[in-house]
Structures are given as C-alpha cells and as structure tokens.
Amino acid sequence: MKKTFVELQNVSFKYNSRLVLDDISFNVNEGDFLAIVGPNGSGKSTLLKIILGLLKPKGEIKLFGEPFTSFQHREWIGYVSQKSNAFNSAFPATVKEVVQSGLTKKVGLFKKLPKDTIKRVNDALSAVGMDKFINRNIGELSGGQQQRVFIARALISEPKLLVLDEPTVGIDMKNVQSFYDMLGELNKKHNLTIILVTHDIETPSNQISHVAFLNGRILFYGDIEQYNQISKEQIYKWYGHSVRAM
C-alpha cells in the first residue's frame, strides 16, 4: 500500500478575519505528482505555507502519517519558492555554491560539509540536467536554468517530497514542456513525490498524476484522467472567466 505523505482534513485558514481557505480535504500519496491549480488569489501559496508548517490553520494535518505538531522531519520536504530565481547577472555565486548552500542550511554555516559534497552537488545537478553548468555564475543563466539549479539545491538534502510554488514563471513557453519532462523524470525515475502550484490553466498534463483545483475551496480533486474529462467551459467558469468562442 502507498504511504500517505500529506493528509489535509477540513483545513481552513483566515488572514485576520478574512477566510481564504475553506474546508480543504485531500491526500498526497507517495509517488504522486500533484498540481494545485487555481486563479491568482485563490489561496495556493497559503496552502503550501500550511503544508510547510509556516502558517497554522484550523483543521487536521498529518505529514508522513504524523500529526503536524509533532512532525520532526522537515528535511524530508524540499521547497522552491516563487521568487527563488530573481537574480540579476551580477549576482556573485556559482551554480556549485548555490546547490551546496542547500547543505549548509542543514549543517550550519561554519560546520564541515560532508566529504562527498561535490559528488552530491554533481548528482543533484545531473538529476535536473544542469551538471555541465556547475562552474557558471547563477546570474548568467536563463530563468528556467536558474529554476533547475534551485530544484537541485532542494534535492541535495534528499527530500521525499518536493514542493514547488509557480516554478514555470519566468520560463519561456518553448522550454516549459522540457521543464515538466525533467520534473516527470524526478517523479518517476527518482521516485520523488511532487506538489506543484500553478495559476496556468494550460498545465502540461502528461507528467502530472493528480490535480486539485482550488478557488478558496477545493472545486475538484482527482487523477489526471478524471481532470481531463472536465470541459473547458467548466474550468473557465472555475477561473471566473467566460469561454471565448473558438
């Protein structure tokens, strides 16, 4: 039986007195590649922050089968935030340094890095197809390449679950599919469970296994085959747009 990595039951959240998440319930199981889809302001980032333990909601959450409050293994969850790749070309760090900093985060700045650090940096970079760029300056890379480096930085501490907030922002259309293919490979070949947030209605669906459609409440949760049965009209309605005549 597959393990349940994230369990949300009747989760609600208010900023001050404003309800932004209402009665959210779904599970993420080992091996899933879940896209949380919804328009701007629908509560996607808030939901990720709850899963990461940064906000405390009402309701019940279990991580890796343990109640949220007693969960001790934050390192099992890798996170790449929305603005992680906002560098300019003068930023003075190499790809190697950026990926390695995923380890210093864990061992502390002045503690010794593990002996096999360089192998781990290489392995993490090759998992995202960026090993050839190890000595390049991070600021000289494209948005998509920087995003891959940040995923490598999250992978270096060998998480079981990778959480990505809008990872395709700043990646041009022609590279989005290969970016998703890379994530699909991490999911299938490296058995990494992935939760990804996107406001993009045209999420490339061939790599994703499950979809949660969020707009304050969960309007849909199911596997990708079920999601693909939903009409475009319905999806646009959920977004709050009318469908244009084609």
Ligand SMILES: Nc1ncnc2c1ncn2[C@@H]1O[C@H](COP(=O)(O)OP(=O)(O)OP(=O)(O)O)[C@@H](O)[C@H]1O
């Ligand atoms: N720190 C905060 N304080 C008060 N309200 C907030 C805060 N952060 C977000 N909100 C509000 O909560 C709602 C949900 O925001 P959230 O960022 O979770 O949405 P989102 O779906 O991730 O949006 P986007 O796609 O634009 O990133 C929005 O109405 C937003 O204005």
